[in-house]
């Protein structure tokens with residue numbers, strides 16, 4: 001992994017605190033968030049997390065509800081009572097959903113239920129940061145005659161709206177946000193389907209093929225923009241004349 005080397009620009013210098021006791025989830029978040037350019041600090045216990053959140057400055061806290069010592073509600077409550085306005089996104093298990101209302105009244109900004117895909121969490125993060133006024137626009141990406149809008153989840157080719165599925169849109173949006181970067185099938189699977197998706201990577205090829213078919217139907221040379229990188233995966237290669245060609249970076 002070379003996460004430190006490939007930072008997204010729009011999130012540069014943003015610090016995220018992850019308070020989560022499950023190491024696999026922490027690692028999943030660390031990889032994804034670093035990739036998006038966030039600085040990630042993590043705590044695996046409630047008390048140490050609360051201490052970090054109180055003593056250091058963060059742009060966002062991702063807070064697991066069930067922690068071994070001090071739970072997410074208590075942490076949230078204490079932070080708000082202490083005057084902290086740092087946005088908080090709570091992670092909860094599906095069976096804990098009825099606690100949603102309690103979580104939000106404790107001052108969390110949003111919540112995401114496990115299992116979740118990274119793109120789902122990222123969308124919430126961006127929405128929360130935008131609501132808090134810290135987010136740059138960046139909701140519309142236009143390249144190679146294709147426009148994707150992260151707010152409306154719509155993709156257009158000129159005036160024509162492409163009828164993409166959620167998965168197809170997520171793949172296109174992800175690759176267009178990182179042009180020329182090569183995404184392995186494993187990365188796409190992790191990012192779009194979630195870290196605990198039980199299927200194999202063939203599903204990625206199937207959805208890429210559907211996406212290309214829809215792009216072709218809209219008049220885009222799909223194989224030119226969504227390139228297969230043999231033995232590695234896929235990359236979005238802009239065809240705009242002003243985009244200088246350069247070697248793809250590989251995750």
Ligand code: CA
Nearest residue numbers: 021064066067
């Ligand atoms: Ca937990």
